[in-house]
């Protein structure tokens with residue numbers, strides 16, 4: 001397909017004869033390994049360069065981008081809860097043109113696939129951002145962040161209904177020759193219907209989950225701990241919910257699914273692959289350990305090595321459900 | 325550029341009630357650190373707490389760094405349980421520190437600390453001394469127990485002004501009241517300030533009134549400490565505009581006039 005790039009998979013030679021193929025095929029893109037750095041936890045990529053070789057990643061997704069610069073929410077923006085983090089950053093960001101001018105040229109120096117997290121205050125904004133980025137080199141795919149408050153939808157985000165999801169994905173699809181990943185919100189009753197709507201509208205893949213709507217209260221001051229009242233919960237606390245949703249979606253859609261939510265270790269990542277994810281996104285773990293992604297890649301490799309698994313793709317969807 | 329020291333060994337742990345000082349072997353961090361910078365410490369390998377915790381570099385010499393902290397919650401409580409010989413996972417040095425005089429000023433620098441706000445000033449005071457810059461350290465707390473470093477500072481020959489709110493030691497009242505009382509006779513070169521937010525607001529007013537150059541060390545809840553989460557913002561003037569600015573990357577030290585206090589809630 002025009003404009004679609006593919007990256008050579010890389011095999012890892014460990015010990016003398018064991019070679020493990022960690023590469024994973026998203027259909028439109030072959031990743032050298034299944035680990036992708038998640039949006040909003042990896043800055044614009046450059047901030048992480050002092051700590052790790054970006055090229056070791058399967059791919060990386062930059063912070064959500066709107067057309068215009070965004071101020072974000074007032075602080076406090078973070079609160080830690082049991083095994084979790086609630087954030088209400090409010091998608092602060094520099095806006096599309098400054099990104100293209102000042103950051104994108106620097107990111108082109110890295111060979112790891114760059115995925116742009118596309119945001120929108122309106123349905124049309126998604127299309128407009130994609131249309132503008134089509135003129136730029138060095139982008140492997142778009143991830144539509146449809147969990148953004150939408151001004152024309154009473155502040156509700158498109159991810160909450162199949163119809164709105166369909167509309168937004170379709171608008172972006174029409175402007176894009178590059179692959180589109182649609183990122184789903186867990187804050188819905190029927191995740192499968194939303195995933196199907198995204199597929200129907202021409203999305204090339206589904207990623208899930210974004211953060212879970214949450215709040216925290218201080219009993220001393222009797223006030224909410226986030227200035228924005230609500231925020232999004234991420235981290236190990238949300239993994240079981242994410243896993244359930246990835247399982248539900250992966251068995252129904254035909255397009256590849258990328259799992260995300262609370263992945264801290266190689267084992268966590270493998271759980272997502274087992275329930276049907278082709279690749280995973282690692283978020284909060286990057287904040288705690290900027291070298292989390294390379295560590296998780298190594299841990300996946302070690303798991304394969306210990307069990308004589310030659311191809312990571314053999315794991316995908318291999319959960320055993322007999323007797324259930 | 326920051327380093328990650330995965331196996332930084334605790335060489336010494338000294339405690340004064342709720343206050344603790346850890347001396348830690350961390351050569352890569354020690355080599356690069358300047359006063360006012362901070363480190364992010366992984367408290368343990370579990371998810372409780374999940375995030376690293378930020379601490380100023382309290383001191384730095386040879387291959388060693390020190391942190392000085394007060395127990396205020398779960399993370400600091402667990403850190404207070406660490407023993408000599410234990411290891412910590414530390415990222416640092418992070419952020420931008422205090423600006424240092426190019427050549428010594430005859431007038432003294434004033435270091436104004438509220439409670440655990442003394443943390444960055446031991447490193448800074450030693451550095452100023454090395455540069456030949458005279459200084460006075462204003463060190464205040466609620467009561468005697470909040471000023472555990474007095475003896476150490478005196479032993480090192482630093483010039484102190486002390487205050488306690490209950491009056492059990494030094495000036496009775498707030499450190500900012502003592503500062504304002506003494507300012508007329510001091511004619512300082514500049515102020516370095518670290519402490520609770522109410523104190524910072526008051527010193528900001530004083531430095532404006534007296535037209536003094538002042539630098540503040542700010543705090544916020546930090547998700548990462550290295551600029552990727554945008555969790556740690558303060559309202560900072562950038563030219564005409566006020567922007568939510570990541571203090572882990574552009575701070576934590578800012579000149580007084582850059583901070584847009586009117587935007588703080």
Ligand SMILES: Cc1cc2nc3c(=O)[nH]c(=O)nc-3n(C[C@H](O)[C@H](O)[C@H](O)COP(=O)(O)OP(=O)(O)OC[C@H]3O[C@@H](n4cnc5c(N)ncnc54)[C@H](O)[C@@H]3O)c2cc1C
Nearest residue numbers: 377378379380392393394396397398399400443543544545
């Ligand atoms: C750049 C920087 C340097 C710091 N240097 C020092 C230092 O040298 N010595 C020291 O004792 N402390 C320092 N702090 C504060 C220290 O990081 C917090 O006290 C610590 O993270 C609290 O962790 P906890 O798990 O014990 O408390 P938690 O259980 O997380 O919280 C306990 C209470 O402290 C408040 N709190 C938590 N984190 C912060 C924070 N970052 N700033 C303000 N209040 C907070 C919470 O709202 C809560 O009321 C620094 C903070 C920053 C941002």
Ligand SMILES: Cc1cc2nc3c(=O)[nH]c(=O)nc-3n(C[C@H](O)[C@H](O)[C@H](O)COP(=O)(O)O)c2cc1C
Nearest residue numbers: 038039040064145209210234235261262263283284
């Ligand atoms: C501080 C922070 C900022 C985030 N910003 C974005 C964003 O800009 N766009 C997006 O699609 N998801 C964003 N997310 C969601 C993550 O990409 C991820 O979906 C979620 O955190 C769950 O994964 P985790 O548990 O591994 O963090 C953000 C998460 C955090 C913690």
Ligand code: FES
Nearest residue numbers: 548549551554572
């Ligand atoms: S703490 Fe994450 S950006 Fe400052």
